Amino acid sequence: MRIAVTMDAAEPGDCGLSGWIQVLADDGTPVQPPQRADDLAATVAERERADTPRWVLGATETEYPRLLRAGIRVERCHDVALTEALLLGLAGRFGEPRSLAAAWARLRGLPVPEDPKPAGPEEQTALFGPGLFATSSGEPPDPRQELEMLVAVHADQLRRIAAAGTSEPRTATATTPRRSSAPSVSPPPALSTLVAAESAGGLVAAEIAASGLPWRVGAHDAVLSDLLGPRSFGDALPAKLAELGTRVGAAFGYPPGRFNPDSPNQVLRTLRHAGFSVQSTRAWELRQIDHPGIELLIEYKELSRLHAAHGWAWQDAWVKGGRYRPEYVVGGVVSGRWATRNSGALQIPRIMRRAVIADEGWSLVVADAGQLEPRVLAAVSGDRGLARAAAEGDLYAALAAEAFDGDRAAAKLALLGAMYGQTSGGIGPLLAVLRKRFPVAMAYVEDAARTGERGGVVYSRLGRACPPPSSRWRSLVTGMAGNADTEGAAGSGSSDAGQDPIGAADPDGPDEVAESGGGDPARRSGQAARSRGRFTRNFVIQASAADWALVWLAVLRRKLSELSAQAPPVTDGRPEAADRTAALFATAPHLVFFVHDEVVVHTPSALAEQAARVVAEAGEEARRAVFGPTPVRFPLATAIVDCYADAK
DNA sequence: TACAATGACACA
DNA sequence: TACGTGTGTCATTGTA
Numbered sequence: 001m002r003i004a005v006t007m008d009a010a011e012p013g014d015c016g017l018s019g020w021i022q023v024l025a026d027d028g029t030p031v032q033p034p035q036r037a038d039d040l041a042a043t044v045a046e047r048e049r050a051d052t053p054r055w056v057l058g059a060t061e062t063e064y065p066r067l068l069r070a071g072i073r074v075e076r077c078h079d080v081a082l083t084e085a086l087l088l089g090l091a092g093r094f095g096e097p098r099s100l101a102a103a104w105a106r107l108r109g110l111p112v113p114e115d116p117k118p119a120g121p122e123e124q125t126a127l128f129g130p131g132l133f134a135t136s137s138g139e140p141p142d143p144r145q146e147l148e149m150l151v152a153v154h155a156d157q158l159r160r161i162a163a164a165g166t167s168e169p170r171t172a173t174a175t176t177p178r179r180s181s182a183p184s185v186s187p188p189p190a191l192s193t194l195v196a197a198e199s200a201g202g203l204v205a206a207e208i209a210a211s212g213l214p215w216r217v218g219a220h221d222a223v224l225s226d227l228l229g230p231r232s233f234g235d236a237l238p239a240k241l242a243e244l245g246t247r248v249g250a251a252f253g254y255p256p257g258r259f260n261p262d263s264p265n266q267v268l269r270t271l272r273h274a275g276f277s278v279q280s281t282r283a284w285e286l287r288q289i290d291h292p293g294i295e296l297l298i299e300y301k302e303l304s305r306l307h308a309a310h311g312w313a314w315q316d317a318w319v320k321g322g323r324y325r326p327e328y329v330v331g332g333v334v335s336g337r338w339a340t341r342n343s344g345a346l347q348i349p350r351i352m353r354r355a356v357i358a359d360e361g362w363s364l365v366v367a368d369a370g371q372l373e374p375r376v377l378a379a380v381s382g383d384r385g386l387a388r389a390a391a392e393g394d395l396y397a398a399l400a401a402e403a404f405d406g407d408r409a410a411a412k413l414a415l416l417g418a419m420y421g422q423t424s425g426g427i428g429p430l431l432a433v434l435r436k437r438f439p440v441a442m443a444y445v446e447d448a449a450r451t452g453e454r455g456g457v458v459y460s461r462l463g464r465a466c467p468p469p470s471s472r473w474r475s476l477v478t479g480m481a482g483n484a485d486t487e488g489a490a491g492s493g494s495s496d497a498g499q500d501p502i503g504a505a506d507p508d509g510p511d512e513v514a515e516s517g518g519g520d521p522a523r524r525s526g527q528a529a530r531s532r533g534r535f536t537r538n539f540v541i542q543a544s545a546a547d548w549a550l551v552w553l554a555v556l557r558r559k560l561s562e563l564s565a566q567a568p569p570v571t572d573g574r575p576e577a578a579d580r581t582a583a584l585f586a587t588a589p590h591l592v593f594f595v596h597d598e599v600v601v602h603t604p605s606a607l608a609e610q611a612a613r614v615v616a617e618a619g620e621e622a623r624r625a626v627f628g629p630t631p632v633r634f635p636l637a638t639a640i641v642d643c644y645a646d647a648k
Numbered sequence: 649t650a651c652a653a654t655g656a657c658a659c660a
Numbered sequence: 661t662a663c664g665t666g667t668g669t670c671a672t673t674g675t676a
Contacts, residue, residue, distance in 0.1 A: 420664035538665040596660040
C-alpha cells in the first residue's frame with residue numbers, strides 16, 4: 001500500500017500539521033478519494049502503525065522534517081523529487097528541475113518552473129523554507145490540488161521506472177540504457193531498488209539533521225586551544241597561530257606584520273626571491289624545499305586551515321545544544337554520493353572526531369567499509385581472480401600474494417591506478433600485471449573508459465546514469481556540435497554550469513576545458529576524450545560503491561528501528577526529551593553521521609552490541625541486494641566507543 | 649562595496 | 661605521448 005501526502009503551508013510558530021492524504025495501490029492508482037486530515041500527524045502515525053505503507057512525498061528534504069518535528073517517523077517512502085532526478089538522469093537530462101511542480105508541468109506540457117534555490121547559511125536554521133514545493137509563482141500551491149499533482153506524477157514515475165530499466169541488475173557498462181521497447185510487466189528490480197534506496201536516503205538525511213551528531217563543545221575547544229592557543233576574539237588570530245605567522249615571516253626576512261602566509265601570491269614571490277623555483281604554494285611542493293622557514297610555513301598553513309574551516313567560528317555557527325547537524329544533499333554528487341551544504345560535514349578533519357562524544361549512558365557504533373572501491377570493482381566486473389582476493393579481509397595483501405610477489409604497496413598502487421585511470425609515475429608495468437592476471441576486471445574499467453571517450457554513458461550497478469558529455473566536449477572531440485537531446489542535459493537546464501554549487505560534476509572530466517598553452521586541436525581533443533574516459537572509468541566504481549552504501553544505510557535504518565521496537569526503552573541518564581523530535585531519538589539507537597563508506601550510530605550503551613551486529617547484517621544484506629551472489633565480501637571495521645576518535 | 653575566480657586543502 | 665576520481669569551504673585577489 002502507498003499513501004500520498006501533502007501538507008498545508010506552515011504558519012510560523014504553528015506546530016500543528018494538517019493536509020491531505022490519498023490511499024494508492026502499489027501501481028499508484030488511487031483506491032480511495034482524497035481525504036482531509038486536520039491532524040495530519042495523528043493520521044500518519046495511525047496509518048504507519050496499522051499498515052506501514054510507502055508514503056509518497058513530494059520531497060523528503062522539505063516535508064519529512066515537518067513530520068519529524070511533529071514527532072512522527074515513517075519507515076518507507078517514495079520521494080518524488082529524488083526519483084525525478086534519477087529518471088531525468090537516465091534520460092540524459094541532468095540538472096533539469098526535479099520538483100513536483102516541475103515534474104507535473106513536464107507531464108502536462110506546461111512551462112517548467114525552476115527549482116527553488118537551496119537555503120543559504122543564514123536561512124539554514126529557519127524552520128520552514130520555501131522547499132521544493134513552491135510553484136513557478138513562488139506561492140505555495142493549494143494542498144488539495146497538490147495532492148492531485150503528486151498522485152499523477154507518482155503514477156507516471158512508476159511507469160517510467162518500469163519502462164526505463166532492465167529486468168536484471170546491470171552486469172556491464174552499456175552505451176545506451178536498455179529502455180526496453182516491450183514494457184516490463186513488473187518494475188525492474190534494480191531501478192526500483194535504487195529509487196527505494198534513494199528515498200530512504202532522504203529519510204536518513206532528515207533524521208540525522210533532526211537528531212544531530214553529539215558534539216562536545218569543550219572537547220572541541222580543547223583540540224583548538226591545544227593546537228592554536230587560547231581563543232581570540234574579533235579578527236585577531238589565536239596567539240600561537242599569530243606567533244607562528246610572525247616567525248615564518250622572520251625566517252624569510254620580514255619584519256613583524258609585513259608577511260601574510262595566507263597570501264599564496266606573497267608566499268610565491270618570497271620563495272622565488274629566495275631562489276626557489278616553485279610553481280605553487282601547495283604543501284607537497286613546499287616540502288621539496290630546503291629552507292629553515294618552510295617547516296614553519298607548512299605548520300602555519302595546516303593550523304590556519306583548521307582555524308578557518310573548523311575553528312571557533314564554525315563551532316558558533318553550527319553546534320547548538322551539544323549537537324552538530326549536518327545538512328546532507330542526497331544524491332548531490334552525480335555518482336550518487338551525498339554532498340553537504342553550508343557546514344562541510346563531509347570534510348571535517350579527522351582530528352575533530354575528538355569532539356564527537358556519546359551522551360552519558362550512550363555509545364557510538366562506528367563502522368567503516370574498508371577497501372570498498374576495489375571490492376566493488378571485483379563484484380561488478382565478476383572477475384574471479386579479483387573476487388578471490390576480495391573474499392579476503394585485506395584485499396591488497398591477497399592481491400599482492402597472488403600477483404605482486406607479496407608487495408602490498410605495489411598491488412594497491414596498481415589497483416588504484418586502474419580505477420582512477422592513472423598511467424604516469426612508472427605504474428605501467430604494474431597495470432600490465434593486472435591486465436594479465438585480472439583480465440575481466442581490467443576489461444571492465446577499460447570498457448567504461450572507452451565508452452566515455454566516445455561520448456557514451458555508463459551506469460552504476462543499480463542503474464544510475466552518468467551525465468552525457470556537453471556539447472562543448474562533443475564539438476571539441478568529435479568536431480560535431482551536440483545534438484538536441486543531450487544539449488538540454490548538461491547545458492542550459494538551469495542557467496549555466498557552475499551556478500549550482502551542488503552536483504556540479506563536470507561530465508567532460510576535470511580539465512577538459514583547460515585552455516592553457518593553446519595546444520593544437522588534435523591534442524586538446526585527445527586530452528578531453530581521455531579526461532572523460534577517466535571520469536566514466538571511475539564512475540562505474542564510485543557510483544556502484546555509492547549504490548551499496550545507500551542500500552546499507554537504508555537497511556541499517558530499518559534494522560535499527562526494529563531493534564528499538566524489540567528492546568525495552570532505555571532512559572537512564574538521559575535528559576528528558578525537550579520536544580517531540582527529541583523524543584523520537586531519546587531512547588532508540590539511530591544514525592547520526594554518514595561519510596561515503598562510514599556510519600556512526602548513537603545508541604544506548606545497553607544496545608550497543610546489538611546495534612553493532614545490526615550494522616554488519618545490514619552490510620551483508622546490502623551486498624546481496626546490490627551485487628547478488630558474489631564471493632566478494634565487504635568487511636566492516638566496527639568499533640563501540642565513547643569518542644569517535646577512538647574508533648580505529 | 650559586492651561578487652567571481654583562484655589556490656589551497658579537508659574528506660571519501 | 662601523458663593524463664588519478666569525486667566533493668565543499670575558506671582567504672585572497674581581481675573585476676564590476
